[in-house]
Amino acid sequence: MDSIKFVPVELLLNEEGVIAGDVATSSSTLLLPSGLPISALRETHPGVVELLKTHGITKVPVKKSPFITMEEFRGLLDRVRPPLSLLNPLVTRVAAHQMEAVYKNIRSRQVREKGIRSLALLGEALCRHIRKKPQITLSLGEEEGWRESPFIHGVNTSLLAGYIAAGFSPPWPEFVEAMTIAGLLHDIGKSFLTPFSRPSAKEKRQRAEDDRGMRTHPILGEAMLRDAGINKPYILSAVRSHHESWDGSGYPDGLAGEAIPMGGRVLAVANFFENLLSSTASPDKKRSDQAVSSLLASANGRFDKLVVRVLLASVGLFPPGSVVELSDERVGVVLESRDRDLMRPNILLITGKESRKDEPPTVIDLKKSGPLFIRKVYDDYGKMKVVPLDKDERPSVLFRKYRAPRSMDSR
Numbered sequence: 001m002d003s004i005k006f007v008p009v010e011l012l013l014n015e016e017g018v019i020a021g022d023v024a025t026s027s028s029t030l031l032l033p034s035g036l037p038i039s040a041l042r043e044t045h046p047g048v049v050e051l052l053k054t055h056g057i058t059k060v061p062v063k064k065s066p067f068i069t070m071e072e073f074r075g076l077l078d079r080v081r082p083p084l085s086l087l088n089p090l091v092t093r094v095a096a097h098q099m100e101a102v103y104k105n106i107r108s109r110q111v112r113e114k115g116i117r118s119l120a121l122l123g124e125a126l127c128r129h130i131r132k133k134p135q136i137t138l139s140l141g142e143e144e145g146w147r148e149s150p151f152i153h154g155v156n157t158s159l160l161a162g163y164i165a166a167g168f169s170p171p172w173p174e175f176v177e178a179m180t181i182a183g184l185l186h187d188i189g190k191s192f193l194t195p196f197s198r199p200s201a202k203e204k205r206q207r208a209e210d211d212r213g214m215r216t217h218p219i220l221g222e223a224m225l226r227d228a229g230i231n232k233p234y235i236l237s238a239v240r241s242h243h244e245s246w247d248g249s250g251y252p253d254g255l256a257g258e259a260i261p262m263g264g265r266v267l268a269v270a271n272f273f274e275n276l277l278s279s280t281a282s283p284d285k286k287r288s289d290q291a292v293s294s295l296l297a298s299a300n301g302r303f304d305k306l307v308v309r310v311l312l313a314s315v316g317l318f319p320p321g322s323v324v325e326l327s328d329e330r331v332g333v334v335l336e337s338r339d340r341d342l343m344r345p346n347i348l349l350i351t352g353k354e355s356r357k358d359e360p361p362t363v364i365d366l367k368k369s370g371p372l373f374i375r376k377v378y379d380d381y382g383k384m385k386v387v388p389l390d391k392d393e394r395p396s397v398l399f400r401k402y403r404a405p406r407s408m409d410s411r
C-alpha cells in the first residue's frame with residue numbers, strides 16, 4: 001500500500017509522508033535519512049529546500065503517508081461501539097488555562113494561593129476522569145503553540161502519574177488523587193525561576209544540569225503549596241522529590257532507593273515519559289513506542305523499576321494512540337492494551353474498506369486474530385489539540401470554580 005513518488009524539491013515541504021530513501025550529496029554526505037517524516041522537516045529544517053538545491057538535488061523520493069486526517073480520525077473514534085471513554089478536551093483546556101493564569105500572576109500572593117488551590121481541585125476532577133479509565137495517550141493534550149507548553153506538560157504529567165498510581169495493587173484511591181494533583185503542580189516552583197517562555201532544545205540542554213536555580217524548584221514548589229494551604233503529605237513529598245534519582249544522584253535532597261517517597265518515584269517516571277512524548281520541535285521527541293524503549297533504557301539506576309513496570313503494564317509496548325501497520329499491511333491506531341498483553345492490543349483500523357464513512361469502524365483484537373501482528377509503528381494520532389479560550393473567558397475559568405479545598409485540610 002506504500003506508494004513511492006518522486007517529488008520536486010520545491011514542493012517537498014508541502015507533502016505529507018516520509019522520505020522513502022536516503023538522500024545524499026555526490027560525496028555521500030547524508031542529507032535526508034530514509035524514514036524521516038516531512039512534518040518533522042517542516043518544523044526543524046525549513047531551509048532544507050535550499051540546501052538540497054545547493055547540492056543539485058531536484059527530486060526526492062517520498063512515501064505517501066497512509067494516514068487519515070485528524071478530523072476523520074475523530075469521526076472514526078466517535079463511531080466506535082461500545083463508545084470509547086475519552087477525556088473531555090474541555091478539561092484539558094481549562095487545566096492548561098488555569099495553569100497559565102497562575103504562572104502569569106505568580107508574584108501576586110493572593111492570585112497565586114487561590115490559583116494553586118483551584119488547580120488542586122482541578123486535579124481532583126482529572127482524577128475522577130482517570131477512574132473512568134479513558135484511553136491513556138488519546139487523552140493527553142498536545143500543545144497548540146510554544147506558550148502552552150509548560151501548562152500542557154503539567155496536565156499530561158498529572159494524567160500519567162494518576163494512571164500509574166491507579167495501576168497499583170491493591171488499589172490506593174487516596175494516592176491516585178494525590179498523584180493527579182501533584183502531577184499538575186509538580187513544576188509550580190519553576191514559575192518563579194523562568195520567564196514566561198519556552199527555551200529552545202539547545203538552550204534547555206545547556207542550562208540543564210548546572211543550573212543551580214532550577215534545582216531549587218522542587219523545594220520552592222513544596223513551599224508554595226504549603227502556603228496555599230495544601231498540606232497532604234503525599235502531594236508535598238511528591239513535588240519535593242520528583243527529581244530524585246534511584247541511585248542517589250538526583251536533587252534536591254540526594255535521596256536514594258526506597259528513601260525516595262513513593263510519590264516522587266511515580267512523578268519522576270511520569271515526568272520523564274511525558275517529556276519524551278510531548279516536547280515538540282525537540283530532537284528528543286519520541287513516538288510512544290520509542291518513549292517506552294527510552295524509559296526502559298533509563299530505568300536502571302534512575303527510576304524505581306516497579307513503578308516503570310506499572311506504567312508499562314497500563315500503556316503497553318504500543319501505547320494507545322500509536323499508529324501501527326499490521327502484518328497484512330492494514331494501518332490502525334492502538335486503542336488499548338487489554339489484560340496486560342503488551343504486544344497484542346486492540347487496533348482501530350484506519351485504512352481499507354473499514355474506514356469508509358457508511359460502515360462502522362473495525363476494531364481488531366490482536367489476541368483473537370491468529371497470526372496477525374504489528375509490523376511497524378508510525379507517529380501518534382489522537383493527541384488532542386488545545387484550543388485557546390477566548391481572552392474574556394480566562395479569569396472566570398480560573399476563579400469561578402474556586403472553593404475552599406475540602407479534602408486537603410483534613411489529611
Ligand SMILES: [Fe+2]
Pocket residue numbers: 186187217242243
Ligand atoms: Fe521538575
Ligand SMILES: [Fe+2]
Pocket residue numbers: 153157186187271
Ligand atoms: Fe516536569
